[in-house]
Structures are given as C-alpha cells and as structure tokens.
Amino acid sequence: LSLDALEVAAVNIESYGLEERINLIHTDLFEGLEGTYDLIVSNPPYVDAESVAELPEEYLHEPELALGSGSDGLDATREIILQAAKFLNPKGVLLVEIGHNRDVLEAAYPELPFTWLETSGGDGFVFLLTREQLLGEE
Numbered sequence: 174l175s176l177d178a179l180e181v182a183a184v185n186i187e188s189y190g191l192e193e194r195i196n197l198i199h200t201d202l203f204e205g206l207e208g209t210y211d212l213i214v215s216n217p218p219y220v221d222a223e224s225v226a227e228l229p230e231e232y233l234h235e236p237e238l239a240l241g242s243g244s245d246g247l248d249a250t251r252e253i254i255l256q257a258a259k260f261l262n263p264k265g266v267l268l269v270e271i272g273h274n275r276d277v278l279e280a281a282y283p284e285l286p287f288t289w290l291e292t293s294g295g296d297g298f299v300f301l302l303t304r305e306q307l308l309g310e311e
Contacts, residue, residue: 174199174200174201174202179197179199182197183197202217202249202252202253203252203253203256203260206260208260209259209260209262210260210261210262210265211261211262211264211265211266212266212268213257213260213261213265213267214269215253215267215268216269216270217249217253217269217270247271247274247278247281250269250274250278251281253267253269254302254307257302257304257307258307258308261304263304263305264303264304265303265304266302266304267301267302267303267304268300269299270299271298271299271300273297273298275289275297275298278300284309285302285306286302286306286311287302288301289301
C-alpha cells in the first residue's frame with residue numbers, strides 16, 4: 174500500500190541480489206492481485222483504536238495506516254482471513270503477525286485451528302494457517 178515502503182523494499186531486494194526472485198506489488202491487501210501463491214506473509218496494522226490514541230510520541234512518526242486497524246485492531250486481519258484461501262495454492266500457507274491480539278482473534282474465529290509460532294518477540298504474536306484450514310477442509 175505504501176509507495177515509501179516499496180521503495181525501501183526495492184533497495185533491500187537490490188542489495189541482496191534478489192531481483193529475479195521477488196516481485197513488488199503495489200496494492201491494498203488483495204485488491205487487483207492475480208495468481209496464487211505457496212506462501213503469503215503479512216504484517217498488517219494491528220493496533221486497536223484505544224492503543225492508537227495512547228501511543229507514545231515516537232510512534233506518531235509512523236503513518237497511521239501502518240498501525241491502527243479498527244476498534245479491536247483486527248480489521249485488516251479479518252480481510253486477510255476472508256480472502257487468503259483464494260490466493261493460496263493447495264497446501265499453501267498464510268503467516269500473519271497480529272501483535273497482542275491473540276485472545277480477540279481466537280474468540281472471533283473459534284473454528285480456525287491457529288498454529289502460534291514462537292518468535293523472538295514472544296509466542297502468541299504470529300499465526301500460521303494453511304489454505305485447507307481456511308477453507309475448513311482440514
């Protein structure tokens with residue numbers, strides 16, 4: 174979504190010599206996206222409205238669209254869960270960072286068998302779902 178972020182990504186891709194392996198796409202989540210993928214990784218905005226209002230000044234240098242995602246912080250994640258399966262190949266995997274919203278997410282989607290990955294930031298901040306789990310086939 175952010176052209177500034179894409180410019181930084183382009184510099185990083187070139188620095189690592191990955192031009193043949195990575196294609197940058199300017200879009201808002203899945204809007205206008207074509208094709209299917211083995212892996213979708215997302216770090217969408219996930220800060221709830223109350224927390225956005227209380228962010229320390231140093232966070233206010235970030236664009237608001239990079240932080241806030243509705244009243245409970247899950248608006249973007251809901252859209253990703255809703256649409257990801259149609260953009261994943263069979264056995265494809267979705268990885269999404271959601272910050273401290275695990276309890277809210279699990280309550281909203283009790284039917285989804287989230288796998289929570291261990292990360293350097295903690296154990297409840299990144300989930301994994303397969304295409305088949307998103308479709309209720311597993």
